[in-house]
Amino acid sequence: MEQRIVIEPITRIEGHARISLLLDCNGAVHDAHFQVTQVRGFEQFIVGRPFFEMPALTARTCGICPVSHALASAKACDQLLAVAIPPTAKNLRRILNFGQIIQSHALSFFYLAAPDLLLGMDHPPETRNFFNIAKIEPQFARDGIRLRQFGQQVIERLAGRRIHPTWVVPGGVNAPLQQTARDAILSEIPEIKALAANHLVRLKQSLEQYEEYIRIFARFPSLFLGLTDKAGRLEYYDGGVRIIDAQGAAVADGLAAGDYQTYIGEAVEPWTFLKFPYYKPLGYPGGMYRVGPLARLNIAAACGTELADRELTAFRSLDAGPVSSSFHYHYARLIEMLHAVEMIELLLTDPTILDPHVRAEAGLNNREGVGMTEAPRGVLIHHYKVDEDGLIEWANLIIATGHNNLAMNKGILQAAQHYLTGGRLHEGLLNRIEAVIRAFDPCLACSTHAVGAMPLVVELVAPDGEIVAQICR
Amino acid sequence: MTPIPPHPPETAQTLNLTINGRQVSAQAGETILEAARANDIFIPTLCFLEGLSAQGSCRLCMVEIAGSAKLHPACVTRIQEGMEVTTETERLRDYRRNIIELLFSERNHVCAVCVASGHCELQDLASELGVDHISFPCRYPTLAVDASHRRFVLDHNRCILCTRCVRVCAEIEGAHTWDVKNRGIRSLIMADFDAPWGDSETCTGCGKCVHVCPTGALFEKGLAVAEMRKQRPALPTLVANRATEQR
Numbered sequence: 096m097e098q099r100i101v102i103e104p105i106t107r108i109e110g111h112a113r114i115s116l117l118l119d120c121n122g123a124v125h126d127a128h129f130q131v132t133q134v135r136g137f138e139q140f141i142v143g144r145p146f147f148e149m150p151a152l153t154a155r156t157c158g159i160c161p162v163s164h165a166l167a168s169a170k171a172c173d174q175l176l177a178v179a180i181p182p183t184a185k186n187l188r189r190i191l192n193f194g195q196i197i198q199s200h201a202l203s204f205f206y207l208a209a210p211d212l213l214l215g216m217d218h219p220p221e222t223r224n225f226f227n228i229a230k231i232e233p234q235f236a237r238d239g240i241r242l243r244q245f246g247q248q249v250i251e252r253l254a255g256r257r258i259h260p261t262w263v264v265p266g267g268v269n270a271p272l273q274q275t276a277r278d279a280i281l282s283e284i285p286e287i288k289a290l291a292a293n294h295l296v297r298l299k300q301s302l303e304q305y306e307e308y309i310r311i312f313a314r315f316p317s318l319f320l321g322l323t324d325k326a327g328r329l330e331y332y333d334g335g336v337r338i339i340d341a342q343g344a345a346v347a348d349g350l351a352a353g354d355y356q357t358y359i360g361e362a363v364e365p366w367t368f369l370k371f372p373y374y375k376p377l378g379y380p381g382g383m384y385r386v387g388p389l390a391r392l393n394i395a396a397a398c399g400t401e402l403a404d405r406e407l408t409a410f411r412s413l414d415a416g417p418v419s420s421s422f423h424y425h426y427a428r429l430i431e432m433l434h435a436v437e438m439i440e441l442l443l444t445d446p447t448i449l450d451p452h453v454r455a456e457a458g459l460n461n462r463e464g465v466g467m468t469e470a471p472r473g474v475l476i477h478h479y480k481v482d483e484d485g486l487i488e489w490a491n492l493i494i495a496t497g498h499n500n501l502a503m504n505k506g507i508l509q510a511a512q513h514y515l516t517g518g519r520l521h522e523g524l525l526n527r528i529e530a531v532i533r534a535f536d537p538c539l540a541c542s543t544h545a546v547g548a549m550p551l552v553v554e555l556v557a558p559d560g561e562i563v564a565q566i567c568r
Numbered sequence: 569m570t571p572i573p574p575h576p577p578e579t580a581q582t583l584n585l586t587i588n589g590r591q592v593s594a595q596a597g598e599t600i601l602e603a604a605r606a607n608d609i610f611i612p613t614l615c616f617l618e619g620l621s622a623q624g625s626c627r628l629c630m631v632e633i634a635g636s637a638k639l640h641p642a643c644v645t646r647i648q649e650g651m652e653v654t655t656e657t658e659r660l661r662d663y664r665r666n667i668i669e670l671l672f673s674e675r676n677h678v679c680a681v682c683v684a685s686g687h688c689e690l691q692d693l694a695s696e697l698g699v700d701h702i703s704f705p706c707r708y709p710t711l712a713v714d715a716s717h718r719r720f721v722l723d724h725n726r727c728i729l730c731t732r733c734v735r736v737c738a739e740i741e742g743a744h745t746w747d748v749k750n751r752g753i754r755s756l757i758m759a760d761f762d763a764p765w766g767d768s769e770t771c772t773g774c775g776k777c778v779h780v781c782p783t784g785a786l787f788e789k790g791l792a793v794a795e796m797r798k799q800r801p802a803l804p805t806l807v808a809n810r811a812t813e814q815r
């Protein structure tokens with residue numbers, strides 16, 4: 096008899112989801128479904144609104160990475176205005192994006208992933224959380240908080256507030272950077288750089304103890320997709336799309352954001368609200384690709400900053416080709432954090448960053464715009480069509496978690512096949528499946544997230560829908 | 569519209585009354601609101617704007633008068649000798665809060681993504697009166713945005729039908745572009761004979777309506793969230809200057 100095991104909801108990820116494990120008659124897992132059970136409807140309810148509202152409105156998609164949405168949205172709106180925004184505005188947006196990446200990566204690594212890594216996957220779930228980390232390893236927790244705080248302060252010092260700032264506007268940003276704000280950020284760089292570097296060293300030194308997870312956590316060949324600049328270096332704000340295959344060979348390079356529909360398809364499955372983007376030329380689901388920190392480091396020829404480039408070389412030595420274990424998303428995140436700090440320093444020490452000309456004014460000159468950026472979790476696409484008065488007629492948003500959907504499902508299947516024995520539900524299995532998902536740091540676009548406090552329900556469901564077994568915690 | 573003159577007749581005599589127990593005097597013909605404001609006593613208003621005819625429709629300025637069981641709108645009630653007015657009681661605060669909540673529940677006010685957030689009279693009053701939730705079920709009507717004008721936008725979702733725009737356009741600009749169509753809860757502001765604003769033959773593009781609008785219902789095109797700061801035109805001065813010119 097075919098059975099289905101349901102795990103819900105997943106704790107310590109952003110948003111709500113549940114997992115179904117489809118068993119065959121021998122009790123072996125033959126498929127896994129990562130189901131997103133909520134629908135946000137942003138693409139629908141922004142229809143009819145003036146496009147000038149979009150950066151701030153779409154930022155409300157998420158309380159973790161509002162800045163990323165604001166940026167992708169503003170880039171799409173710049174195209175509606177048909178303007179080239181002032182160079183200083185562009186660099187200010189870049190710094191804002193790096194602040195966002197630091198705060199989000201710090202949250203992901205220190206708050207959400209560290210309980211599994213430091214306390215162990217089999218630590219009792221009631222105390223496998225950040226609060227316990229703070230008790231057992233107070234300095235580690237303090238560093239995590241400090242790194243996240245720095246990222247948030249970069250955002251606050253540039254944009255006026257930490258969450259949902261309205262500073263990014265179509266055509267640029269709405270106020271120049273103050274010298275006091277710049278100096279305040281710069282004065283903290285050495286401390287933050289050291290913190291980021293230290294934790295990178297610590298993770299590298301402990302990799303051996305995670306050998307099992309590195310082997311099993313969503314480790315498979317796939318395409319990788321991300322943005323790079325013309326020289327192939329890491330690029331988070333502009334640049335072209337580069338796609339490499341599992342061997343590291345370039346499949347495509349310099350693809351324009353505006354053409355994304357020619358190379359990215361979006362498949363729909365009836366059991367989830369999250370779509371499945373895939374690389375069109377390879378079809379669905381063969382065109383599975385990964386985005387985000389791991390993908391970016393696999394794709395980039397170089398980071399373009401001193402410390403991060405040194406780390407990239409070490410990272411590259413993990414595998415012969417691209418690094419294929421999704422466990423290394425964590426590792427990649429820490430390298431990116433270091434790179435982001437270096438980039439903020441670089442951009443802020445350029446005196447033109449204080450230039451007061453930061454906004455291009457224009458009316459509606461284009462009826463369609465696509466904005467693409469690298470959000471903390473990967474490529475983010477905002478695509479709008481407006482009517483002749485500038486009211487949104489149609490919108491499509493592709494978020495990083497969507498891009499990774501196929502890979503996450505495959506990763507869950509891989510872990511379930513490895514850890515589920517005799518069709519018996521046990522904590523260890525659930526914890527590891529959850530940890531696989533957490534490696535991708537999926538953001539399901541919900542403002543609430545639980546720090547290990549959510550109840551976890553696992554159900555065995557027969558094909559006719561009958562629940563044959565259930566465990567809760 | 570209530571045809572009360574914005575200024576008292578020149579031959580007015582001085583009347584004595586109390587507001588919140590305080591002795592004040594004002595000219596006969598003045599309203600309770602005028603007498604209160606002249607004495608720095610705050611009475612909340614939304615539809616009222618100095619320099620425009622008062623119409624007493626928002627009911628926020630309701631006050632109690634000794635000897636009368638009903639409430640009286642301060643903006644259209646003239647003072648009388650010996651009147652005892654109370655502007656702040658628990659009952660009045662409750663009514664005012666109810667009015668604000670009803671305004672919010674009637675249309676789609678999402679301050680977080682509103683162009684006027686931080687510079688909005690409705691939002692200010694809500695926080696002033698401690699409105700931190702809406703106790704009425706919200707209606708969430710489907711209302712269009714009119715962005716057909718070259719420079720301005722009308723968003724019915726944030727309109728509270730105070731008709732300041734209607735009055736400033738008719739009484740000060742003399743264009744009378746705006747009016748109200750339909751009745752009751754279906755009422756909507758409309759340009760000319762229900763034309764898109766951009767097609768209006770009467771609109772001079774002066775922008776007065778945009779700047780007297782207390783909320784984010786009328787705003788300048790090209791502004792993003794929280795960027796619309798209203799510059800209230802000095803209407804009484806404008807009116808006074810015109811009167812001098814005409815003499």
Ligand code: SF4
Pocket residue numbers: 676677678679680682683684685686688689690691726783784785
């Ligand atoms: S008009 Fe005022 S009350 Fe309404 S959404 Fe805008 S800020 Fe809020």
